[in-house]
Amino acid sequence: MHTDQTLIFDADDTLWENNVLFERVIDGFLDWVSTPAERDRTRTLLDGIEAANSAALGYGAAVFRQSLADCLRRLNDDRTPTPAEEARIEELLAPLTGRGIELIPGVADTLATLAGRHHLLLLTKGDLDEQQRKVTASTIDHHFQGVHIVAEKSAETYRRLTADLRLDPDRTWMIGNSPKSDIAPARQAGLRTVFIPHEHTWVLEHADLGPDEATLRLATFPELLRHF
Incomplete structure (x- = not known):
């Protein structure tokens, strides 16, 4: 030494601790948007979107929020998320953005x-x-x-x-x-x-x-x- x-x-x-908090948000998101049978496929889709967005936009909660919204849009044939859906995403993110x-x-x-x-x-x-x-x-x-x-x-x-x-x-x-x-x-x-x-x-x-x-x-x- x-x-x-x-x-x-x-x-x-x-x-x-950092990523475990993001994983908890992802679990809640998948529970909301995906059936158990489609959960793995939806997670793979989200991972690909995160990879593309992080390469283009960087890292952090704001980019993660964008990735969740993009994933939801892809799952709904490119339909723009409704105000209620946007509010639900913000609700999921609250423990992440307001944490110590x-x-x-x-x-x-x-x-x-x-x-x-x-x-x-x-x-x-x-x-x-x-x-x-x-x-x-x-x-x-x-x-x-x-x-x-x-x-x-x-x-x-x-x-x-x-x-x-x-x-x-x-x-x-x-x-x-x-x-x-x-x-x-x-x-x-x-x-x-x-x-x-x-x-x-x-x-x-x-x-x-x-x-x-x-x-x-x-x-x-x-x-x-x-x-x-």
């Missing part, structure tokens, strides 16, 4: 210890205002010497951050739950990585990391203290 390294943390589903932050167990104490050993940064993607609200509400933002909110996480994102902050790739680690956004592109940019899986990671963030022996794989967030 070496001190004085740079640890870059993902936020959603690494530091606090639920930290993943062990995050607060682990960060407090790591902040005394290393240089901590936060890197999250999504809507700027929405992500900043979550960072502020988390009450752990004081542990980070920099908070960076980006539209997308690509290898170029990590290269640019490394160059702008003059980070040493050999002493810089990206820590997150998403193979697609946190691990694979950070490795491509020459950073070291820590993968902490989350059972509710968004399906669109899945990716096959293959036999990536260079990535440290942990089961829980507090295990970071054994290595850093």
Whole structure:
């Protein structure tokens, strides 16, 4: 274990719960618009719409709302949702848009210890205002010497951050739950990585990391203290 390294943390589903809340909304949506026999087909349709909308519009609750409305429209032969249907979508979204932050167990104490050993940064993607609200509400933002909110996480994102902050790739680690956004592109940019899986990671963030022996794989967030 070496001190004085740079640890870059993902936020959603690494530091606090996120996608499980979206999944609860999706469950309610599917209960509303689909029969049990058609549920899987409707979910596949929604996943495809989410993938297209996130690529074109970005991430966050507003894009998710659009995806639900688009899915409903597709299910009804491209009919525009009625005011009552729009109201129902807003009702489903209420627990998501009005929620607080639920930290993943062990995050607060682990960060407090790591902040005394290393240089901590936060890197999250999504809507700027929405992500900043979550960072502020988390009450752990004081542990980070920099908070960076980006539209997308690509290898170029990590290269640019490394160059702008003059980070040493050999002493810089990206820590997150998403193979697609946190691990694979950070490795491509020459950073070291820590993968902490989350059972509710968004399906669109899945990716096959293959036999990536260079990535440290942990089961829980507090295990970071054994290595850093």
